[in-house]
Amino acid sequence: MNKKEQDNKNLNSQNESDKILNLQSKSDKMEKIVSLAKRRGFVFPSSEIYGGFAGVYDFGPMGVELENNIKNHWWKWMVQKRRDIVGLDSGIFMNPKIWEASGHTKGFSDPMAECKECNTRIRVDKILEEIGIIADEKMSEEEINKLFDENRDKIKCSKCGKKNFSKVQKFNLLVQSNLGDFTEKGDNPAYLRGETCQGIYVNFSNVVDSTHMKLPFGIAQIGKAFRNEISPRQFLFRGREFEQMEMQYFTHPEDEMKEYEKLKEYRWKAVLDLGLREENLRWKKHENLVFYAKDAWDIEYNFPWGFDELEGVHARGNYDLTQHSEGSGKTQDYYDQEKNERFIPHIIESSGGVGRYVFAVLNDAYTEEEVNGEMRVVLKLDKKIAPVKVAVLPLSKKDELSKPALELFEKLNENFICQYDETQSIGKRYRRQDEIGTPYCVTFDFDSLEDNSVTVRDRDTMQQDRIKIDELVGYLKERLS
Ligand code: ATP
Numbered sequence: 001m002n003k004k005e006q007d008n009k010n011l012n013s014q015n016e017s018d019k020i021l022n023l024q025s026k027s028d029k030m031e032k033i034v035s036l037a038k039r040r041g042f043v044f045p046s047s048e049i050y051g052g053f054a055g056v057y058d059f060g061p062m063g064v065e066l067e068n069n070i071k072n073h074w075w076k077w078m079v080q081k082r083r084d085i086v087g088l089d090s091g092i093f094m095n096p097k098i099w100e101a102s103g104h105t106k107g108f109s110d111p112m113a114e115c116k117e118c119n120t121r122i123r124v125d126k127i128l129e130e131i132g133i134i135a136d137e138k139m140s141e142e143e144i145n146k147l148f149d150e151n152r153d154k155i156k157c158s159k160c161g162k163k164n165f166s167k168v169q170k171f172n173l174l175v176q177s178n179l180g181d182f183t184e185k186g187d188n189p190a191y192l193r194g195e196t197c198q199g200i201y202v203n204f205s206n207v208v209d210s211t212h213m214k215l216p217f218g219i220a221q222i223g224k225a226f227r228n229e230i231s232p233r234q235f236l237f238r239g240r241e242f243e244q245m246e247m248q249y250f251t252h253p254e255d256e257m258k259e260y261e262k263l264k265e266y267r268w269k270a271v272l273d274l275g276l277r278e279e280n281l282r283w284k285k286h287e288n289l290v291f292y293a294k295d296a297w298d299i300e301y302n303f304p305w306g307f308d309e310l311e312g313v314h315a316r317g318n319y320d321l322t323q324h325s326e327g328s329g330k331t332q333d334y335y336d337q338e339k340n341e342r343f344i345p346h347i348i349e350s351s352g353g354v355g356r357y358v359f360a361v362l363n364d365a366y367t368e369e370e371v372n373g374e375m376r377v378v379l380k381l382d383k384k385i386a387p388v389k390v391a392v393l394p395l396s397k398k399d400e401l402s403k404p405a406l407e408l409f410e411k412l413n414e415n416f417i418c419q420y421d422e423t424q425s426i427g428k429r430y431r432r433q434d435e436i437g438t439p440y441c442v443t444f445d446f447d448s449l450e451d452n453s454v455t456v457r458d459r460d461t462m463q464q465d466r467i468k469i470d471e472l473v474g475y476l477k478e479r480l481s
Pocket residue numbers: 195227229236237238239240242243244309310311312351352353354355356
């Protein structure tokens with residue numbers, strides 16, 4: 001081996017070990033986030049005392065506030081700021097014919113293979129992607145089986161380590177229930193919705209008739225969706241029960257692509273406004289478009305395992321309303337009075353998962369810093385989505401301090417979501433607030449009784465300011481708004 005070859009070999013093995021280190025530190029970060037989420041009441045595994053329930057998570061006291069703030073931010077951008085978009089809250093259950101018309105009963109499936117040794121099921125397109133092979137769930141059974149067969153020798157079962165998998169089969173993701181079905185065998189299942197947007201499509205005419213919205217206009221909805229995911233994993237990224245934030249925008253056929261570019265730009269701005277770092281975000285074009293789609297891009301976030309889908313922004317042509325016209329026998333068209341023209345609107349959509357956003361903001365905000373030789377964990381959440389805005393901490397539990405501190409808490413709590421905490425040392429209380437991302441801690445000490453002032457500590461800089469109690473609400477409002 002000549003020197004150049006040796007240098008290349010060294011470089012390659014260096015790259016390999018960098019890659020391994022990088023992957024290791026990324027999975028360490030994932031573990032740290034999952035552990036903090038549980039420890040501080042953001043996210044709990046479902047049914048934990050009964051051994052858990054795969055693919056479902058519960059949001060704890062901090063998680064529900066964070067989740068609500070993310071949803072409210074989305075609602076503000078997608079409904080309140082827009083004269084051309086209205087809201088909706090449709091039922092989770094719908095007439096099962098909707099899922100036939102939309103193509104879900106036949107085509108809403110992912111490719112699955114089963115380990116013949118230990119029965120572990122894998123989602124084949126995702127496993128192929130992990131080893132660098134381009135694949136997706138829209139491929140036919142034949143196409144994906146061919147790709148899988150070509151790469152079988154590289155794929156081990158994550159549980160037993162064997163490479164003995166079955167053929168790939170399409171597995172339908174719709175979750176069935178017996179709601180309203182009194183047959184013994186459950187022959188007429190109703191489905192828990194697999195996506196929220198079908199509720200929007202089937203209410204298109206109702207919204208036009210009741211609001212007189214003129215095209216182009218949108219309908220937005222936030223709500224639960226359910227999918228029988230083959231291997232739910234990666235924390236909140238892939239659940240069987242999750243929440244979606246979807247906006248469907250109805251356009252004249254000729255305006256679809258113009259509006260699509262506008263929506264892409266708008267969603268990018270909204271995501272940045274949520275406080276996610278731009279270097280952790282990117283656009284990705286779909287390699288394989290479904291036959292009716294005009295264009296499809298995803299906003300991807302840099303999750304601990306790398307960039308992956310946060311939300312989709314898609315141009316869907318007139319497929320959805322055409323399907324529901326045929327399925328229901330009632331034409332879902334729009335009459336443009338000015339142009340005296342009747343047509344089926346085209347749809348562009350933005351569709352994101354609340355859980356994926358919660359995960360992304362936790363990942364983005366999670367910070368470890370050394371302070372006076374000690375490690376400090378702090379969630380540097382954007383202030384507008386932090387679950388608690390201000391913590392009131394009396395220096396001592398004695399009535400002398402706790403009474404006026406509680407009065408201060410009541411006053412602040414009328415303006416911001418606050419916590420009152422008098423347990424343990426002030427240092428420990430600061431650490432606790434840092435870990436839930438509280439932007440400001442207000443300490444009420446013995447001097448406060450004399451000078452009517454308190455110490456306000458900034459979460460990120462840890463700088464402390466002495467502020468007059470009378471001026472405190474104004475001081476905090478200025479910084480939190
Ligand atoms: P993936 O390819 O990751 O399975 P998808 O392309 O099937 O996702 P869509 O059907 O386009 O996802 O759903 C829209 C959004 O809903 C996604 O961008 C994601 O944020 C969210 N979402 C979809 N499936 C899940 C899930 N199982 N758990 C959590 N969020 C999900």
